[in-house]
Amino acid sequence: MREFLVEITTAVPEGTGQEEVDRRRAAEAVRAGELAAAGHLVSLWRPVGELRSIGVWRAADEAELHEKVLGTLPLRPWMTLTVTPLESHPNDPGRVDAAR
DSSP states (O other), X not given: OEEEEEEEEEOOOTTOOHHHHHHHHHHHHHHHHHHHHTXXXXXXXXXXXXXXXXXXXXXXXXXXXXXXXXXXXXXXXXXXXXXXXXXXXXXXXXXXXXXX
């Protein structure tokens, strides 16, 4: 599977009731857990003081990432995404074959 850095900004549409927002956020937490268990959601962070998320996600390719992974998130219609495909860096200290 390929890894992707995904920046997510969520904007609730004006006029959306709090009940709908709460329902979607609860469903989002459940779906994120399912995607993590399936190996698609690796890590997720929220920058201090910001209303956005940054995460590492896995999928076979970018089409699968958008259609079968991110597209299944209950908040997706309210999200703006920036997706960056990643590849391993030769100096990554987590690489098994990295020079010591």
